[in-house]
Amino acid sequence: MQGPVEPAFLLVRPQMGENVGAAARAMWNFGLSRMRLVDPRDGWPNPRAVAMASGAGRVLDAAQVFPDLAGAAGDCTYVYATTARPRDLTKTVFSPEAAARDMVRRIGEGERVAVMFGPERAGLENEDVAQANAIITVDVNPEFPSLNLAQCVLLVAYEWRRATHETPALQEVMAGTQKASVLEVDHLARHFEERLEEAGFFFPDHKAESMKLSLRNLWSRMPLTGQDVQTLHGMLRQMVRWARKRPE
């Protein structure tokens, strides 16, 4: 049987409704919507969760509530427990990135996976962690390791999206124009060189050649668009027009 195409996020004994709402937002920011709640302290539904989730209410609407962890994770074949501190348990520990890749692989093979997040104050109990198949730990500043619930949800959800959506690490956004061609840049360089010559810019004579070379290099070094080149031609033409209008 093919399972769901994304992990369930299990919030174990969450305390404040606001944090459940913030976790729902963090999930939905990265396209995840399968939330399960284990014994939420303030009951369910929770109006404070709804108020905080604004825009991600659909995650809360679809959330399932269970009295205990065994019920919430009962249909899953692989469960990750998020923990901040090391536990005295023999277990595989994943970084969030490696865990996300592992989830993608398992889900692709038809497994049903879940990620457990502990209550705000103290995190998961050892008894909870012992029920998981593996651990996810975020490498944080050892002087200040306290990630809150929604932050932890955000980082795992972020890595899930990174593992499932190929997006370019770097792109050049051209705002409706193309990069200038070598020919366009060459015309621009000549235009400036000619008018600057006329304006007496290349002075003294014995430095003129090296000044021209530097200027050539400056144009080539800039990541100019076709539009930039037109703008620079226009600026120069206007300066020339202005210069020629001045009384002799």
Add this chain to the structure above:
Amino acid sequence: MQGPVEPAFLLVRPQMGENVGAAARAMWNFGLSRMRLVDPRDGWPNPRAVAMASGAGRVLDAAQVFPDLAGAAGDCTYVYATTARPRDLTKTVFSPEAAARDMVRRIGEGERVAVMFGPERAGLENEDVAQANAIITVDVNPEFPSLNLAQCVLLVAYEWRRATHETPALQEVMAGTQKASVLEVDHLARHFEERLEEAGFFFPDHKAESMKLSLRNLWSRMPLTGQDVQTLHGMLRQMVRWARKRPE
């Protein structure tokens, strides 16, 4: 001149003190502490920021305040602007991961870098973004792209730590014990086979061989530690003791 070894995070016109405090926590979670504030709406210092930052107060104590962006970024040689939506500006766009790697490289070459984060409600103005050298955009769910200020700070700080700290993607935590050797597992398999034989487990006879093979395979498939092996031997010995004590 060698610059600072980490980027400055510039919060541009932040509105609520709570969010400045949450941003300070997110930075310090990943070891970053150079915060600069541009024209914070509610003035500075801000008691609500201090209350929210608990544990990361040192980031706020060291924060510098500037009346405008030019002042805050004035000493930097490369500035990234975080934006959620595309802008009509020709500019390089980095993922947070690629941006962090780019920061590491630039800082290694002596550059002074900064990351700009916009106000909570609407993000950076186009005028702010035009002053940056490049853009950082987080790939989010297009149906719900609203990351809040502290979340955006958290993700960039997380990627900074990933780019600067090599941590294993996956590790096996052994809780004071070693993986069992093949010999240990073989002894365990024989022990169980012998006692189960005695108990009449391998029945009927014509299935005994395949049952033994399956059981062998089960032990080999388990990621057993030396301690696990001892525990299983002990369980079996006790079952045998109990069985032999029973009245014939």
